[in-house]
Amino acid sequence: MKTRMDGDTPVLALSCNLTSDVLPELAQAIQAVESDNPCRIHLDLSRVQKIDSRSVGMLLSWHKRFTARAVDFRLLHVSPDTLETFRILNLEGVLNLGPAPASSEDLTMAQRQALWASHEYAEQVVSALGTALVGLNVEGEILFANEAAERLLETPEADLIGRPLRDVADVMDASGSPIPPRRCPLLAAARGAVQGLRESLLMAPRNGQRFRAIQATGKSLSHEGRILGAVIGMEDVSERDTAAAAMAQREAFNFALFQHNPLEIIVVDREGRVVRSNMAMRQSGRPLPAIGDRMFQDYEPDHEGDMRGVLMECIQSGVSRDFPDLKWRDRYLSIAIAPFPHGAIITTQDVTRQRRAVDRIARLNDSFTSLGPDCAANLRLLTALCGEQMGAACCVYWRADRETAAVVGAWNEPPGLSERILTRES
CATH class of the missing domain: 3.30.450.20 (PAS domain)
Incomplete structure (x- = not known):
């Protein structure tokens, strides 16, 4: 391998095929001329008939490095077979490989700049x-x-x-x-x-x-x-x-939350048609809606008020509505309608027991306004109201002496209650 100067351009002339075993010597020669910071480095391949794949790769690597430093890296006198290989691999235009012009005057400055820009652009595209x-x-x-x-x-x-x-x-x-x-x-x-x-x-x-x-x-x-x-x-x-x-995983978690939520949930689309219901709905004992049923029209149309109209209004306006105490047949339901972009989520909770408990407490409170001066009558009234509201036997008694017990007020008094009380206390 010889190095000669063509003007201010170092030219490395290879005298054998460019294969892997030649690469270390070529790399040292390039490093030697590179230390002088030339504007151009040319390789004379006039005697090279074969270039193996690793050498092609190294030429690519060197070209990339020199391009970044604005050094014109060229191959001179490339054999037709080698040049055709670069063309087939679509590397000739990207790497500026191929026979260099015989004279620097063969390319105008505008052509030189355009050629450099195209190579640089292609290099940046591939790298980016x-x-x-x-x-x-x-x-x-x-x-x-x-x-x-x-x-x-x-x-x-x-x-x-x-x-x-x-x-x-x-x-x-x-x-x-x-x-x-x-x-x-x-x-x-x-x-x-x-x-x-x-x-x-x-x-x-x-x-x-x-x-x-x-x-x-x-x-x-x-x-x-x-x-x-x-x-x-x-x-x-x-x-x-x-x-x-x-x-x-998040979708599975959200689906589990939906299915195992203790509230009864029905999902409807923007037309108010049922698309899904959860496990609590199936375990509620209420009839299940069919997929595609129009909520509050085909399914459960007998709610108080125009619940179908309320549902569609919620979907259109995007505003939630709550009905904490809605009468439905012999039950009381707490219903919430929460719209979302694809329809609405309807949650239902049976609050019948809570509603009846509130009614009982209200009746007990009202009973105190009916109390009179007769204590025995007041006791009988309160005993009956308590027993009725609690749904259990209820009685009030007093002991006249150690032998007898007298019932003052009773509701559903079990037979022989006074005798059992007396026996227990004896």
């Missing part, structure tokens, strides 16, 4: 893609990788180029079972055995600490019937899958 892009040859070796691929594989591009994909990461199916290289869909796409690759896989980078769920897509590249490899896109969907699992 959120999807990891990896180019593989038919042997499954990595030819190029963008920044997203470096992050996904947790390996710098310089350490990816030329290495087999199976040495960089372990590929597993969605269940976590390892996939042998001969059955790996990514490598199958590179061999042309799979067209239109789209697979959900797990990947464990060798340099990484965790598994990654990926959605892999890819397309094989061919020229004149010969498979050259594939470009593989890999999207890291680990966070999306985690979020989906968390959402599914």
Whole structure:
């Protein structure tokens, strides 16, 4: 390998094929001329007939590094076969590879700027893609990788180029079972055995600490019937899958809250038609609504007032309504209507016992206004009211002496009550 100067441009002339064993010497030579901070670095490939995949990858890596420093990195006198390979892989325009013009005067300044802008734009587009892009040859070796691929594989591009994909990461199916290289869909796409690759896989980078769920897509590249490899896109969907699992867990929790809520719940759509009811509704003993029934019209139309009209008004206005003490047949119900964007949630609680207890207390309170001067009569009245409201036998007695007991007031007095009281106290 020789280095010569063409004006102020260092030119590295290779005298053999560009293969993996030559790369260390070429890298040292490039590092030597790079220390002088040149504006251009050219490689003379006039004697090169073959470039292997790892060398192609290194050329990509060098071009990326020099482009970032505004250094014009070119290949001179590329053989037709090598140039055709770059064209087939669609790398010629992106990397500015190909025979350099014989004279710098062959390109005007405007053409030079336009060419540079197009290369820079394409480079930025590939680098900025959120999807990891990896180019593989038919042997499954990595030819190029963008920044997203470096992050996904947790390996710098310089350490990816030329290495087999199976040495960089372990590929597993969605269940976590390892996939042998001969059955790996990514490598199958590179061999042309799979067209239109789209697979959900797990990947464990060798340099990484965790598994990654990926959605892999890819397309094989061919020229004149010969498979050259594939470009593989890999999207890291680990966070999306985690979020989906968390959402599914929240949905299961919310559904359990709905089903096991002690309140009877019916959900209706914006037309007031029943779409769902919970377990408490089924255990209430009341008739169950059929899916599609119009609430308060086909189902339970005999409520006091226009409950159907109230429901539709709530859905349209978005305002909740509460009916804490609504008479329905021989029961009292507490009904709440809460609208939401897709309809309304109707909760019902049977408050018949509470309502009757309130009525009893009110009657007892009213009885005190009926008390008169006769204490015995007052006791009889209160005993009867208490027994009636509590639904149990109730009596008041007094002992005249140690031998007898007299009942002053009683309600549903059991036979022989006075005798049992006397016997117990004796």
